[in-house]
Amino acid sequence: MPKSDIVKSIDGIGYFIALIPTTIFFVTVARHTPNIPYGDDYDAILVTLLRFQQATGWREIILLITARHNEHCIALCRIAAILDYLVFGKVNFVRLALYGDFFLVGIAMVMIRAAGVWRQAMAWPPVFLTLFGLRHYESEFWAMAALSNYAVIFFSFLAVYFLTQEKQTCFLAACLSATAGSFSQANGILVFPIGLVSLIWWKRYPQALVWLAVFSMIAFAYFSIPSTDGAHMTPSTRLSATLKFFFIFLGSVSDSPRHALIIGAIAAVTVTVLAIWPKTGSNKPLALISAFILITALAAAAGRTGFGTLTALASRYSIYSTLILTTIYLSLAKTSNYTFLPAIFLACYFCIRSYNQELPKQIDRYEMLHRAHRQEGSGYVGLFYPPSEQTAERILATAEALMIYRLPPSHKNPEPAPK
Numbered sequence: 001m002p003k004s005d006i007v008k009s010i011d012g013i014g015y016f017i018a019l020i021p022t023t024i025f026f027v028t029v030a031r032h033t034p035n036i037p038y039g040d041d042y043d044a045i046l047v048t049l050l051r052f053q054q055a056t057g058w059r060e061i062i063l064l065i066t067a068r069h070n071e072h073c074i075a076l077c078r079i080a081a082i083l084d085y086l087v088f089g090k091v092n093f094v095r096l097a098l099y100g101d102f103f104l105v106g107i108a109m110v111m112i113r114a115a116g117v118w119r120q121a122m123a124w125p126p127v128f129l130t131l132f133g134l135r136h137y138e139s140e141f142w143a144m145a146a147l148s149n150y151a152v153i154f155f156s157f158l159a160v161y162f163l164t165q166e167k168q169t170c171f172l173a174a175c176l177s178a179t180a181g182s183f184s185q186a187n188g189i190l191v192f193p194i195g196l197v198s199l200i201w202w203k204r205y206p207q208a209l210v211w212l213a214v215f216s217m218i219a220f221a222y223f224s225i226p227s228t229d230g231a232h233m234t235p236s237t238r239l240s241a242t243l244k245f246f247f248i249f250l251g252s253v254s255d256s257p258r259h260a261l262i263i264g265a266i267a268a269v270t271v272t273v274l275a276i277w278p279k280t281g282s283n284k285p286l287a288l289i290s291a292f293i294l295i296t297a298l299a300a301a302a303g304r305t306g307f308g309t310l311t312a313l314a315s316r317y318s319i320y321s322t323l324i325l326t327t328i329y330l331s332l333a334k335t336s337n338y339t340f341l342p343a344i345f346l347a348c349y350f351c352i353r354s355y356n357q358e359l360p361k362q363i364d365r366y367e368m369l370h371r372a373h374r375q376e377g378s379g380y381v382g383l384f385y386p387p388s389e390q391t392a393e394r395i396l397a398t399a400e401a402l403m404i405y406r407l408p409p410s411h412k413n414p415e416p417a418p419k
Contacts, residue, residue: 013122019128033093035093036408044069044078044144045077046395046404047395048065049082049404049405051064052082066183080100080147081096084096090403097142099146101140101146110154111127113285117333117334126346127330129344130329134357135322136149136317136318149319152188156190159178160174160198160292161285162174171207187299190295192218194288194292198284241309246298246301249312249321250267250268251265252321253318260312267328271294275287279335283334286330300317
């Protein structure tokens with residue numbers, strides 16, 4: 001068999017292995033995501049659509065889309081909800097979750113491209129097995145979280161990748177991507193100071209000035225936008241607690257605080273060493289991706305430690321722990337031929353373990369929401385919305401009356417029991 005045919009066969013195996021966890025993941029999400037709002041879905045999606053129907057002009061629509069949700073600007077989430085409603089006539093939370101989860105594919109592609117292993121198909125499977133596990137299931141099955149948490153990562157990674165390419169068109173793409181990331185979630189704006197320092201370090205001064213100008217406009221617009229609620233930030237006065245949160249955040253692929261602390265400390269040291277090691281430090285895109293993850297972890301630690309260090313183990317945060325480990329693997333995959341076997345073994349273990357641990361939790365949530373029902377005289381029972389079930393009832397009743405959204409059939413008034 002010619003050598004080219006052997007290479008194609010090996011590449012085909014790599015693509016096929018990468019496709020398996022991706023397919024299983026999207027089938028699982030489509031099957032176990034309830035078409036029922038959960039938590040922030042009420043304000044971020046249903047209330048947005050109610051106000052969209054009442055808007056009388058483009059100015060109101062733009063203000064509605066860009067309004068901050070707590071400390072976050074979730075414009076992309078709101079745009080996705082509005083487009084889904086306009087296309088299909090009623091919003092569907094399963095579709096919205098899937099839209100958000102597709103950003104995971106984009107994240108994997110950007111990281112592979114940034115690592116320079118685009119044509120090494122056998123380097124792909126560990127990336128997809130790791131990213132398409134269920135450790136961060138709270139984001140994967142939750143419409144608002146998927147559209148915000150994954151979009152900000154995708155656009156931020158894309159921005160730093162384009163920023164390293166030096167072409168004018170790539171610089172423009174970097175500016176647009178950074179802007180999109182900033183209006184996906186709060187930590188997206190962190191890509192601007194990372195990019196500014198990098199451009200100055202690379203002595204690309206004219207582009208640094210343009211980047212600073214864009215950053216200034218985005219920051220001014222961002223902090224001028226009124227918030228629908230106060231910022232949910234509770235810093236700690238103890239440095240030790242903040243550092244503990246930082247390392248647990250980076251190691252939250254494990255749900256054990258002790259193990260997460262150790263994994264996070266090792267990961268932080270490893271990416272720092274890789275950034276200055278001659279063999280791997282020359283990879284600018286991966287270095288900037290690592291910087292974005294580390295600074296996001298610092299920002300989370302600075303703003304959330306007051307809620308308790310165990311908050312860092314929240315499933316929705318563990319995507320950053322997954323990404324930092326993926327970055328370490330990709331940094332080594334380009335320079336060594338001996339990383340694939342241990343990486344594929346660990347990635348398979350991580351993926352299978354995440355399904356075993358996290359899928360039952362999502363099934364419980366799915367069943368909890370589907371058991372929620374409307375009882376005559378007592379309103380909605382069992383729907384999760386932080387302020388109160390009465391608030392959820394009012395929002396749902398208005399959305400149904402305006403034909404924006406309708407609960408699944410199982411939530412209709414139950415038939416009276418026979419006497």
